[in-house]
Amino acid sequence: MAENMVLRGKAHVFGDDVNTDYIISGKYKFKTLDMDELARHCMEDLDPDFVNKVRPGDFIVAGGNFGCGSSREQAPLVIKHAGVAAVLARSFARIFFRNAINKGLPVVECDTSGIRDGDELEVDLGEGRVTNLTRGTVLEMVPLPPVMMDILREGGLTAYLRKHGGFRL
Amino acid sequence: MGLTIAEKIFSAHLGREARAGELVVVEVDFMMGQDGTSPLAIRAFEEMGGRRVRDPSRVALVIDHSAPSPLEGVSNLHAMMRRFAAEQGVGLYDVGCGVCHCLLPEQGHVVPGDIVVGADSHTTTYGAINAFSTGVGSTDLAAAMLSGSLWFKVPESIRLELRGTLGPGVYSKDVALYLAGRLTADGATYLAVEYGGEVISSLSVEARFTISNMAVEMGAKAGLMEADDKVMGWLSGRTSRAPRPASPDPDATYRDVLEFDLSDLGPQVAVPHRVDDVRPVEEVEGTPVQEAVIGTCTNGRLEDLEEAARILAGRRVSPEVRLVVAPASRQVLLRAMEKGIIQRLVEAGAALVTPGCGPCVGTHNGVPADGENVVSTANRNFKGRMGNAEAFIYLASPATVAASAVAGKITDPRRML
Numbered sequence: 001m002a003e004n005m006v007l008r009g010k011a012h013v014f015g016d017d018v019n020t021d022y023i024i025s026g027k028y029k030f031k032t033l034d035m036d037e038l039a040r041h042c043m044e045d046l047d048p049d050f051v052n053k054v055r056p057g058d059f060i061v062a063g064g065n066f067g068c069g070s071s072r073e074q075a076p077l078v079i080k081h082a083g084v085a086a087v088l089a090r091s092f093a094r095i096f097f098r099n100a101i102n103k104g105l106p107v108v109e110c111d112t113s114g115i116r117d118g119d120e121l122e123v124d125l126g127e128g129r130v131t132n133l134t135r136g137t138v139l140e141m142v143p144l145p146p147v148m149m150d151i152l153r154e155g156g157l158t159a160y161l162r163k164h165g166g167f168r169l
Numbered sequence: 170m171g172l173t174i175a176e177k178i179f180s181a182h183l184g185r186e187a188r189a190g191e192l193v194v195v196e197v198d199f200m201m202g203q204d205g206t207s208p209l210a211i212r213a214f215e216e217m218g219g220r221r222v223r224d225p226s227r228v229a230l231v232i233d234h235s236a237p238s239p240l241e242g243v244s245n246l247h248a249m250m251r252r253f254a255a256e257q258g259v260g261l262y263d264v265g266c267g268v269c270h271c272l273l274p275e276q277g278h279v280v281p282g283d284i285v286v287g288a289d290s291h292t293t294t295y296g297a298i299n300a301f302s303t304g305v306g307s308t309d310l311a312a313a314m315l316s317g318s319l320w321f322k323v324p325e326s327i328r329l330e331l332r333g334t335l336g337p338g339v340y341s342k343d344v345a346l347y348l349a350g351r352l353t354a355d356g357a358t359y360l361a362v363e364y365g366g367e368v369i370s371s372l373s374v375e376a377r378f379t380i381s382n383m384a385v386e387m388g389a390k391a392g393l394m395e396a397d398d399k400v401m402g403w404l405s406g407r408t409s410r411a412p413r414p415a416s417p418d419p420d421a422t423y424r425d426v427l428e429f430d431l432s433d434l435g436p437q438v439a440v441p442h443r444v445d446d447v448r449p450v451e452e453v454e455g456t457p458v459q460e461a462v463i464g465t466c467t468n469g470r471l472e473d474l475e476e477a478a479r480i481l482a483g484r485r486v487s488p489e490v491r492l493v494v495a496p497a498s499r500q501v502l503l504r505a506m507e508k509g510i511i512q513r514l515v516e517a518g519a520a521l522v523t524p525g526c527g528p529c530v531g532t533h534n535g536v537p538a539d540g541e542n543v544v545s546t547a548n549r550n551f552k553g554r555m556g557n558a559e560a561f562i563y564l565a566s567p568a569t570v571a572a573s574a575v576a577g578k579i580t581d582p583r584r585m586l
């Protein structure tokens with residue numbers, strides 16, 4: 001993660017309140033732990049074509065309360081396995097937010113209202129800045145709590161705990 | 170300045186004053202995973218290099234979401250949970266024991282003042298007995314099993330004062346739905362909700378669980394109530410653990426204090442596909458339904474079945490409707506059998522399924538067909554929630570669901586009291 005704090009890709013724009021059932025339906029997630037298999041159904045109920053359109057390194061961009069609903073960690077995992085580099089939203093549901101960081105999926109809280117589908121974005125996690133290359137605008141992101149930044153830097157909570165053996169604040 | 174319930178509980182765990190906004194690491198008193206989340210937690214635990222669960226007596230794994238298993242893939246994940254539970258000596262509630270959120274308090278695992286994490290979003294339920302309980306993901310659960318503790322940001326709180334007296338045919342579910350409608354699906358994100366006022370005091374502990382259960386539908390991290398005499402009475406005989414009740418200080422600092430007078434509140438219905446799109450039942454009366462569901466961690470307790478049976482007694486479920494009843498636990502099923510409730514429900518035409526999540530999350534037990542309407546006592550009506558994105562889910566109280574099952578269309582239960 002540390003060497004890859006600047007991300008560049010295309011925006012796939014969704015609306016408010018994208019819940020975890022939309023990200024990955026419960027009817028699939030109970031069957032398997034194979035995330036590549038599950039990733040084929042990512043966002044299926046909102047946009048059946050999403051998995052075909054998304055390219056590795058692209059971003060999901062959404063409005064408020066992204067990831068509301070269940071605590072399923074499959075949600076950030078399938079997003080990651082679908083090739084998405086980061087999720088940008090005006091706000092996140094807290095369990096999703098925590099899960100994403102724990103799984104090493106960057107989540108960026110910022111004012112997403114000016115981003116249009118297909119815009120080319122550059123996300124600089126270290127600097128806390130999003131540049132909309134298509135529109136020439138710059139957005140500030142809400143900074144992560146330090147413990148989350150540390151977990152993200154290690155690539156997720158598993159690696160963090162393997163390294164530190166416990167939580168360090 | 171004084172402290173909120175959440176701040177009191179974190180302070181007690183830290184042995185010093187903790188204020189909203191602080192990042193803290195605390196001991197977790199109890200932790201839980203269900204069959205949709207435990208397999209990933211077990212995998213994360215192993216990947217973290219975990220050998221032994223820090224304190225197996227503080228862990229329970231519950232097989233409730235797809236139980237009994239409908240598919241070989243699910244069966245293998247269940248087997249993985251059984252194996253892990255046996256190796257580690259942690260508690261396992263297998264097929265038929267019930268829904269995690271009914272079981273944990275019922276079996277005495279949670280007491281006032283606890284900090285509890287569950288790898289399931291509705292872990293907020295135990296806030297009704299004054300526990301700071303919150304949903305986490307599988308990796309956080311793994312971390313808690315491994316280290317016995319977890320990091321938190323002590324949340325700010327919002328206080329809801331619920332005034333007045335609920336009328337006949339109006340239940341705690343109607344209150345929970347009404348509040349979700351008023352506060353909206355992200356109205357309490359990152360916040361703890363504190364519920365107080367005479368509406369809460371007048372409710373049974375079982376009815377209160379329904380309200381804390383749905384705190385997460387407003388985005389809340391916890392849905393806390395005080396441990397009054399009813400809570401202490403409810404706990405007695407269930408647990409050997411000592412409660413450490415936490416009351417808010419009169420001068421506690423809240424993000425917001427909101428008052429609602431609920432005396433005129435009628436039955437409420439959340440309409441597809443949003444939990445916060447809540448209408449008075451009059452506005453949706455007459456909507457035809459093909460499936461009705463009574464159960465889930467929101468409304469599958471004894472009182473809920475009893476309320477439904479009262480309406481169904483001497484009546485028949487409409488031939489147009491499939492009524493699925495899932496008691497929330499084996500204990501609920503047994504008590505409901507003793508009291509003749511099950512007899513009445515089944516005689517009226519209900520289909521009884523295994524104690525557990527029932528059809529709530531769309532894995533089995535009643536997936537609706539394309540274009541069908543479902544009226545359910547569950548807590549979520551997202552598109553696709555019950556396994557079919559072409560179906561429409563309405564959420565209501567057990568009484569409203571029972572009345573609607575009889576009439577074949579959404580019906581004000583006050584017509585059948």
Ligand code: SF4
Nearest residue numbers: 268465466526529530
């Ligand atoms: S009953 Fe429904 S909401 Fe409750 S734990 Fe089970 S699946 Fe989740």
